Amino acid sequence: MAEGKKSDDYTVDMNKIDQGKEFEAAPPPTPSPRANPAITNNPAFPVLAYCGSSIMMTVMNKYVLSGLDFNLNFLLLCIQSLVCIAAIQTCKSMGLITYRDFNSDEAKKWFPITLLLIGMIYTGSKALQFLSIPVYTIFKNLTIILIAYGEVLWFGGSVTNLTLFSFGLMVVSSLIAAWADIKHAVESTGDTSSKVSTLNAGYVWMLINCLCTSSYVLGMRKRIKLTNFKDFDTMFYNNLLSIPVLIVLTLLVEDWSSANLARNFPEANREGIFFAMVLSGASSVFISYTSAWCVRTTSSTTYSMVGALNKLPIAVSGLVFFDAPVTFPSVSAIAVGFVSGIVYAVAKIKQNSKPRTGVLPTPVSASSQSMRDSLRS
Secondary structure, X not given: OOOOOOHHHOOOOHHHOOOOOOOOOOOOOOOOOOOOHHHHOOOHHHHHHHHHHHHHHHHHHHHHHOOOOOOOHHHHHHHHHHHHHHHHHHHHHOOOOOOOOOOHHHHHHHHHHHHHHHHHHHHHHHHHXXXXXXXXXXXXXXXXXXXXXXXXXXXXXXXXXXXXXXXXXXXXXXXXXXXXXXHHHHHOOOOHHHHHXXXXXXXXXXXXXXXXXXXXXXXXXXXXXXXXXOHHHHHHHHHHHHHHHHHHHHHHHOOOOHHHHHHHOOHHHHHHHHHHHHHHHHHHHHHHHHHHHHHHHOOHHHHXXXXXXXXXXXXXHHHHHOOOOOOHHHHHHHHHHHHHHHHHHHHHHHHHOOOOOOOOOOOOOHHHHHHHHHHHO
């Protein structure tokens, strides 16, 4: 999430949290003389690269999770973390990026944030397993509302009326998406009750994911101010600390019998599944680097708009690659969600360009004010 700000001015851009382990990237080093300036300084290339890496990560995760009865989610997350650590360590050794070395004291302070991240990524993978990519993308927008209220209560945040309008559009798009999904399940042939139960499970996981995501983002914001972590520092510690936890969880909780492994990794597309796992892990690094590249060659304003516009191709990718139902309600939900993202981006741009005015209409009790004061200290 690179906007060139110091950690004290850290702001949350939900357009960059939708893709799982995606973090604000530090600005990449100045291109070497061998680099082609026509490519490195052309704003079209980083924008396309950022959008492509976002779509690739979502599609690869969905490809793995859409397998019949896939239930090794912790293993998937562990492989992604291993790939991410290997990738950024390679980039660091090549001088492409930099981040601080491992420190046990910093690791202890950061470990609770890693646990929240594991909860966020795991519940997101479960929701994506039961829901289509368009519905998942649309419902993910609701996390923005939870974070906005959390910032009002704990950090003294504020929003404008235009931002509130975008929140309303997000809620409407989510309701339309849920109605379209349930309507399609009821009207389709086959076991209707089973399809509706699958959707209900997806909605429950999606709700838990929104709560986990908002807790992770708000907690990370507070911890970054205390540790002064930079962007690739957060990526390094989050992935490194999550590996032992994920190994323990997958060995204790998940079924490692030969029969279950054969069910999760059928011989016909076993290689494709492993390749998708590795590629989705590498995508987190691609997203971080291309987001920084995009900010460097364009501006924070352009990058915010790209993040909003990126919602549309991600949702459409679900219609193209996974045969999600294409109906008037589903397309309408995507369109409304797309507009809500644009309105939110415009609102944030306007809000950041002038002194903060307008407060989210939330009653502030004495206890919440006390909580604010304690968190600020």
